[in-house]
Amino acid sequence: MNSCHGCGAILQTDEKEKEGYTTSLENRFCERCFRIKNYNEYQKSTKGKEVFLENLKTIEPSHLMVLVVDLFQIPKNLEEITTLFSNPILLVLTKRDLLPVSLYEEKLKNYFLEESKQIVDTVIISSSRNYHFDELMEKIRKYQTSKEVYVIGYTNAGKSSMINRILLDYTQKIPEITTSMLPRTTLENLEIEIDSHFTLIDTPGLLDEKSLLVHLEEKDLKKVMPKKMIRPxxxxxxxxxxxxxxxxxxxxxxxxxxxxxxxxxxxxxxxxxxxxxxxxxxxxxxxxxxxxxxxxxxxxxxxxxxxxxxxxxxxxxxxxxxxxxxxx
Ligand SMILES: Nc1nc2c(ncn2[C@@H]2O[C@H](COP(=O)(O)OP(=O)(O)OP(=O)(O)O)[C@@H](O)[C@H]2O)c(=O)[nH]1
Ligand SMILES: [Mg+2]
Incomplete structure (x- = not known):
C-alpha cells in the first residue's frame, strides 16, 4: 500500500472525507497535503488522542527518541511523554528564533536535564534559521542505539520542520514532509532514511488539550502564534x-x-x-x-x-x- 509522502496516511480513492484520500494511487501526496502545500487550506484530522498515544507506546525500548519541544510552548509536564517509555531521550528545544537573543541557553538546558534521568542530552535549535544543526546531527549519531531514531513530541512542536531541514542540508533528498501551523499535520509514522546509518521516523504529535491553541479558529491562531522574534x-x-x-x-x-x-x-x-x-x-x-x-x-x-x-x-x-x- 502506498502512503502519502507528506503526512504518512495510507492513500485511498474511496472516501473523500477520510484521511489519505487522493484521486489516484499514483500520486505522492493525499488531497489534504496537496491543499495545505498549495493553497494553505487545512482539513482537521478526526483522530482522537488515544490513537496517537497508542502509536507511541508501540516503539521498542531500545531506540533513541528525539523529543522535540517548542521553546515558546514548553509543556507543563514533560513526564506525560517521557513516562510512556524507558528509551534514552535526546531533548531538542526548537524555535530558538522566537525568543530574544539574550536568552541564557545553558540555564534552560540544565533545567531540563534535571527534570528526567532519561534525557541524555539537550540541543537548542531553530529549523527556520538553521541554528545548531551540526550539533544536533552530531548528538543524534553519538546517542543512537540502532538505525532507527524516533522523533516524538506534542503536535506543532516543529518535528517535521526539523526533519525537512536535515533533509535539505545533509542529504540530496527533497524535503517534502507537510508542515503547518495547525495541530495534527502528520498523521502516521513517516520513515525517512537520512543515510545508510540512520533513519529518522517522524511521528504524529500528541495534543495538549488544555492549550488555547486547540480551541482557536485559524484566524485567531495566526494572531496568537508568533512568527517573529518576541519583543518582551x-x-x-x-x-x-x-x-x-x-x-x-x-x-x-x-x-x-x-x-x-x-x-x-x-x-x-x-x-x-x-x-x-x-x-x-x-x-x-x-x-x-x-x-x-x-x-x-x-x-x-x-x-x-x-x-x-x-x-x-x-x-x-x-x-x-x-x-x-x-x-x-
Ligand atoms: N519560528 C519558527 N517556526 C517553526 C520552527 N520549526 C517549525 N516551525 C513552525 O511550527 C509549525 C509546526 O511545525 P511542524 O513541523 O508542522 O510541527 P510538527 O511537530 O511536525 O506537528 P505535527 O505533525 O502536528 O505533530 C509550522 O508553522 C512551522 O513553520 C522554527 O524553528 N522556528
Ligand atoms: Mg509533523
Whole structure:
C-alpha cells in the first residue's frame, strides 16, 4: 500500500472525507497535503488522542527518541511523554528564533536535564534559521542505539520542520514532509532514511488539550502564534492595573510589581488603571507569586513576575493557567 509522502496516511480513492484520500494511487501526496502545500487550506484530522498515544507506546525500548519541544510552548509536564517509555531521550528545544537573543541557553538546558534521568542530552535549535544543526546531527549519531531514531513530541512542536531541514542540508533528498501551523499535520509514522546509518521516523504529535491553541479558529491562531522574534514588554506596576491580552485573557495586577510579558507581537495588549468588564465566559485564577516565576497561559504565552505579590488571570475555562520557576 502506498502512503502519502507528506503526512504518512495510507492513500485511498474511496472516501473523500477520510484521511489519505487522493484521486489516484499514483500520486505522492493525499488531497489534504496537496491543499495545505498549495493553497494553505487545512482539513482537521478526526483522530482522537488515544490513537496517537497508542502509536507511541508501540516503539521498542531500545531506540533513541528525539523529543522535540517548542521553546515558546514548553509543556507543563514533560513526564506525560517521557513516562510512556524507558528509551534514552535526546531533548531538542526548537524555535530558538522566537525568543530574544539574550536568552541564557545553558540555564534552560540544565533545567531540563534535571527534570528526567532519561534525557541524555539537550540541543537548542531553530529549523527556520538553521541554528545548531551540526550539533544536533552530531548528538543524534553519538546517542543512537540502532538505525532507527524516533522523533516524538506534542503536535506543532516543529518535528517535521526539523526533519525537512536535515533533509535539505545533509542529504540530496527533497524535503517534502507537510508542515503547518495547525495541530495534527502528520498523521502516521513517516520513515525517512537520512543515510545508510540512520533513519529518522517522524511521528504524529500528541495534543495538549488544555492549550488555547486547540480551541482557536485559524484566524485567531495566526494572531496568537508568533512568527517573529518576541519583543518582551516590561511593565512597572505602581498601582492596580488590568492588562487585556487581546480577547484571549486579562491580567490583573493588584499591587506593585515588575512584569515582563512574552506574547506574540501581533497580540493587541491594552493597559487600564480601572477595571473594565471581564468577559463573562472567562474563569478567574489567583496566584500568590514568590518572585522570579512565570505565569503560563497555556498556548498563549507567559508573564515573568519579578517580585513577590498577587496576580490574577482571567481566561477561557478550557485553558490551563499555572506557575513555574522562571525559565528565561
Ligand atoms: N519560528 C519558527 N517556526 C517553526 C520552527 N520549526 C517549525 N516551525 C513552525 O511550527 C509549525 C509546526 O511545525 P511542524 O513541523 O508542522 O510541527 P510538527 O511537530 O511536525 O506537528 P505535527 O505533525 O502536528 O505533530 C509550522 O508553522 C512551522 O513553520 C522554527 O524553528 N522556528
Ligand atoms: Mg509533523
Amino acid at each position: 514588554l516590561s511593565y512597572q506596576v505602581k498601582e492596580p492595573q488590568w492588562i487585556y491580552l487581546d480577547r484571549y485573557g486579562v491580567v490583573e495586577c493588584p499591587e506593585e510589581n515588575d512584569l515582563i510579558f512574552y506574547f506574540s507581537n501581533t497580540l493587541e495588549m491594552t493597559r487600564y488603571r480601572k477595571n473594565k468588564e471581564i468577559p463573562k465566559d472567562f474563569v478567574k485564577h489567583s496566584f500568590s507569586m514568590q518572585g522570579r516565576e512565570d505565569v503560563v497561559i497555556d498556548g498563549l504565552g507567559f508573564i515573568k513576575v519579578m517580585r513577590p505579590g498577587n496576580l490574577i488571570i482571567y481566561t477561557y475555562p478550557e485553558v490551563d493557567v499555572y506557575v513555574r520557576k522562571s525559565l528565561i
